[in-house]
Amino acid sequence: MCGNTTGGTWSSTWTTKVNALYNALFNQTASQARAYYNLYGAMYSNTVSPISYRGKFHTGIDMTYSSGCNVYAPISGTIKGIDRTTWGTVYIEKSSGVNIVS
Known part of the structure; x- marks a missing residue:
């Protein structure tokens, strides 16, 4: 829905x-x-x-993905970790060195 x-x-x-x-x-x-x-x-x-x-x-x-799947995003960066206890917080390190937490 x-x-x-x-x-x-x-x-x-x-x-x-x-x-x-x-x-x-x-x-x-x-x-x-x-x-x-x-x-x-x-x-x-x-x-x-x-x-x-x-x-x-x-x-x-x-989004739902299986382990090992590629994730494509509009910015370059590396997923550094996730926090399953906060309902999907993802830590991304951009190539510019700025960290994003969403």
Whole structure:
């Protein structure tokens, strides 16, 4: 389910725009889950969690990868570690030497 601060659904205007963008990029249509998954804070779980995103945006992007998979990002850097106790904090060292914690 896609969510926003108005009750958990996208407006038809945004749905049309996202679908058009996906089609322009990949020359195909996609399911809602596939087309919307990595939008900034757009997806949330309906399950009960310690953070309880139910019906709310969060400022992260949820990704799931298996061990050993490549992760591609818009900036160069090296993932130096993760902290599973803080729900996905990732420590990245950029090639410029500046550290990012997200």
